Amino acid sequence: MSEDPTRATPLARDVPAHGNVGPSDPHADPLTQPGLRRPAPSELDGPVTDPSMRAVPTSPEQPTVPTSTRPSAPVVVRTRTGGLWTGLILSAIVLIFLLVFILQNLNVVTIFFLGFTFSLPVGVALLLAAVAGLLLVAIPGGLRILQLRRAARRAAVR
Numbered sequence: 314m315s316e317d318p319t320r321a322t323p324l325a326r327d328v329p330a331h332g333n334v335g336p337s338d339p340h341a342d343p344l345t346q347p348g349l350r351r352p353a354p355s356e357l358d359g360p361v362t363d364p365s366m367r368a369v370p371t372s373p374e375q376p377t378v379p380t381s382t383r384p385s386a387p388v389v390v391r392t393r394t395g396g397l398w399t400g401l402i403l404s405a406i407v408l409i410f411l412l413v414f415i416l417q418n419l420n421v422v423t424i425f426f427l428g429f430t431f432s433l434p435v436g437v438a439l440l441l442a443a444v445a446g447l448l449l450v451a452i453p454g455g456l457r458i459l460q461l462r463r464a465a466r467r468a469a470v471r
Contacts, residue, residue, distance in 0.1 A: 415440060 415436030
């Protein structure tokens with residue numbers, strides 16, 4: 314294989330390309346072997362590998378990490394109190410819709426249930442049916458959550 318012309322400095326034939334930390338001879342002279350010599354500060358400012366490349370100017374005033382010129386937006390932290398207020402406002406809106414629904418459906422209907430007879434406005438009857446359906450879902454769900462919490466507490470104690 315031919316030597317790579319883009320290499321900065323060719324390796325000496327007796328020095329391995331890797332696996333060596335220092336010279337094989339601890340008394341080697343840096344003047345006779347340029348690879349052992351530390352570069353002067355003036356050599357670090359210029360191009361290292363290619364003479365046609367320009368050196369990148371460094372200035373102590375410029376930050377090394379890019380910074381944003383515009384200030385960052387303030388972080389809004391969500392709290393339990395904020396969530397409580399949000400739930401309260403949404404509940405109030407739903408309550409207003411239910412009241413409007415009940416007031417617009419005031420026609421009285423007769424309801425027969427397990428031998429009982431009731432006369433209620435349509436809006437109230439539908440509201441009671443919705444509450445009963447909600448309880449049919451919420452009670453077993455709540456009991457299952459309590460069961461899982463108790464099991465997690467027992468597992469954490471062990």
